[in-house]
Amino acid sequence: MYEYNVTVRFNDCDSMGHVNNTAYFTYFEEARKDIFKLFNPALDIDAWNLIVASTQCDFVNEMNYAQKVSVYTWISRVGTSSFTVEHAIQDDEGRWTARGKAVLAGYDFAERKTVPISEPAASELALHQEGPENVPELRG
Amino acid sequence: MYEYNVTVRFNDCDSMGHVNNTAYFTYFEEARKDIFKLFNPALDIDAWNLIVASTQCDFVNEMNYAQKVSVYTWISRVGTSSFTVEHAIQDDEGRWTARGKAVLAGYDFAERKTVPISEPAASELALHQEGPENVPELRG
Amino acid sequence: MYEYNVTVRFNDCDSMGHVNNTAYFTYFEEARKDIFKLFNPALDIDAWNLIVASTQCDFVNEMNYAQKVSVYTWISRVGTSSFTVEHAIQDDEGRWTARGKAVLAGYDFAERKTVPISEPAASELALHQEGPENVPELRG
Amino acid sequence: MYEYNVTVRFNDCDSMGHVNNTAYFTYFEEARKDIFKLFNPALDIDAWNLIVASTQCDFVNEMNYAQKVSVYTWISRVGTSSFTVEHAIQDDEGRWTARGKAVLAGYDFAERKTVPISEPAASELALHQEGPENVPELRG
Numbered sequence: 001m002y003e004y005n006v007t008v009r010f011n012d013c014d015s016m017g018h019v020n021n022t023a024y025f026t027y028f029e030e031a032r033k034d035i036f037k038l039f040n041p042a043l044d045i046d047a048w049n050l051i052v053a054s055t056q057c058d059f060v061n062e063m064n065y066a067q068k069v070s071v072y073t074w075i076s077r078v079g080t081s082s083f084t085v086e087h088a089i090q091d092d093e094g095r096w097t098a099r100g101k102a103v104l105a106g107y108d109f110a111e112r113k114t115v116p117i118s119e120p121a122a123s124e125l126a127l128h129q130e131g132p133e134n135v136p137e138l139r140g
Numbered sequence: 141m142y143e144y145n146v147t148v149r150f151n152d153c154d155s156m157g158h159v160n161n162t163a164y165f166t167y168f169e170e171a172r173k174d175i176f177k178l179f180n181p182a183l184d185i186d187a188w189n190l191i192v193a194s195t196q197c198d199f200v201n202e203m204n205y206a207q208k209v210s211v212y213t214w215i216s217r218v219g220t221s222s223f224t225v226e227h228a229i230q231d232d233e234g235r236w237t238a239r240g241k242a243v244l245a246g247y248d249f250a251e252r253k254t255v256p257i258s259e260p261a262a263s264e265l266a267l268h269q270e271g272p273e274n275v276p277e278l279r280g
Numbered sequence: 281m282y283e284y285n286v287t288v289r290f291n292d293c294d295s296m297g298h299v300n301n302t303a304y305f306t307y308f309e310e311a312r313k314d315i316f317k318l319f320n321p322a323l324d325i326d327a328w329n330l331i332v333a334s335t336q337c338d339f340v341n342e343m344n345y346a347q348k349v350s351v352y353t354w355i356s357r358v359g360t361s362s363f364t365v366e367h368a369i370q371d372d373e374g375r376w377t378a379r380g381k382a383v384l385a386g387y388d389f390a391e392r393k394t395v396p397i398s399e400p401a402a403s404e405l406a407l408h409q410e411g412p413e414n415v416p417e418l419r420g
Numbered sequence: 421m422y423e424y425n426v427t428v429r430f431n432d433c434d435s436m437g438h439v440n441n442t443a444y445f446t447y448f449e450e451a452r453k454d455i456f457k458l459f460n461p462a463l464d465i466d467a468w469n470l471i472v473a474s475t476q477c478d479f480v481n482e483m484n485y486a487q488k489v490s491v492y493t494w495i496s497r498v499g500t501s502s503f504t505v506e507h508a509i510q511d512d513e514g515r516w517t518a519r520g521k522a523v524l525a526g527y528d529f530a531e532r533k534t535v536p537i538s539e540p541a542a543s544e545l546a547l548h549q550e551g552p553e554n555v556p557e558l559r560g
Binding site: 295296301302303305306309325328331332333334335336337338339383389419 | 435436441442443445446449465468471472473474475476477478479523529559
């Protein structure tokens with residue numbers, strides 16, 4: 001399981017006074033940095049080799065400006081050319097604020113086509129299959 | 141079916157040179173403006189009465205800076221206190237670039253609780269159940 | 281003078297219920313699209329040749345969700361390798377909401393150095409030196 | 421002098437592969453959090469009492485995805501109802517990447533008018549007038 005800690009920015013919040021729904025996906029994207037490094041250790045933009053095929057999020061509780069939250073990330077599936085990443089966000093009082101997932105695929109941007117997940121990356125991903133305790137189920 | 145037209149902003153794109161995954165959700169949010177008006181005709185922020193319970197998106201094709209795209213939006217379910225909105229984005233060459241959905245709930249922000257969908261709103265939503273032809277299925 | 285029309289997005293606004301200060305700069309960036317086309321007619325990201333050297337904005341009045349505003353843009357200086365762009369935003373009731381400017385420089389991203397403004401681009405920019413009437417002065 | 425440390429998000433960067441000009445202003449906004457707390461210790465959105473009157477930034481060097489940078493913030497002027505905040509960003513290699521400032525004003529959002537800076541806040545601000553050594557001058 002990977003853990004990413006983020007402090008809510010003023011500009012992540014919308015007129016309802018809470019984090020806008022789109023910013024949850026930005027937090028998920030940042031939480032995948034350790035996974036990006038498996039595929040691209042220097043995080044070199046010109047050598048990028050993953051795309052997001054789909055993503056979703058259940059909004060469980062609000063998050064507020066300046067709040068510190070943790071995004072937990074784990075792997076629920078590793079396929080030939082894609083894998084599924086699970087996310088859950090917990091606030092500094094232990095409340096779950098979000099539950100999401102994303103399907104990522106290996107991708108060759110020059111050739112514009114999906115490519116297989118390498119064996120070392122697949123093996124490393126397989127070591128991160130366990131999520132946090134008491135995490136909410138995705139609603140579907 | 142509702143239609144919302146948007147031109148991709150420079151700042152909607154990320155270092156891959158295409159619209160970032162989070163901006164698709166911003167486009168969906170703007171595409172729901174006609175629905176927001178059903179519940180809040182003046183779009184008065186202080187009288188806001190809807191929340192996003194969950195949302196998802198399949199990324200079908202890339203979108204580029206300055207490209208004009210259309211977001212089609214329709215209703216697939218109206219429940220007691222929530223309803224499901226379907227979205228699909230088509231670019232100016234007729235290609236589908238995204239397929240998504242969102243569950244919205246009636247919400248009382250002062251009381252912090254969900255509230256029923258009014259009969260007039262439910263009836264109006266029911267008039268928008270048809271999506272565009274040949275739209276991709278959500279992957280699940 | 282160039283004119284760019286934009287409708288405020290929900291997600292451009294922050295918890296004060298108005299457009300966040302950073303989104304004004306996004307509107308300015310979009311308003312420069314006609315200028316970008318002078319230097320890069322197809323707006324090809326891989327052939328980009330301008331950078332922002334500095335930018336500023338006076339915030340004159342608030343803008344709200346779904347409001348339609350116009351960004352007026354004109355040129356106050358054309359130098360050897362840089363030029364100064366002036367911006368002013370007016371809302372749908374004729375109120376000025378912002379006054380800003382940006383210094384842009386010709387740039388070779390491969391060589392990472394500034395380059396001269398071509399004569400045709402400089403001549404075209406010189407045709408757009410007039411701003412709107414009654415526009416507020418920049419505060420400095 | 422205040423110091424705020426931030427790690428560049430993937431979504432802060434644009435198609436040039438570097439932090440977009442608007443995100444610098446988001447970093448400045450976060451860097452003002454300690455100042456916000458002077459005026460609103462709990463950072464309560466419903467009791468907000470400052471507005472940004474103007475802001476500007478010189479872009480000195482690029483910043484990249486995942487880079488850790490520090491925003492230094494100090495006070496150059498305290499007036500009756502407004503004050504001037506200076507900002508400078510330094511990357512993890514000691515390079516200056518940006519130099520900016522913002523004018524903030526005391527504001528009563530209910531009455532929609534500027535209000536005086538309280539004596540305790542003014543005194544506290546006056547303790548933070550020194551900036552970092554060797555910081556670039558603002559270009560104008």
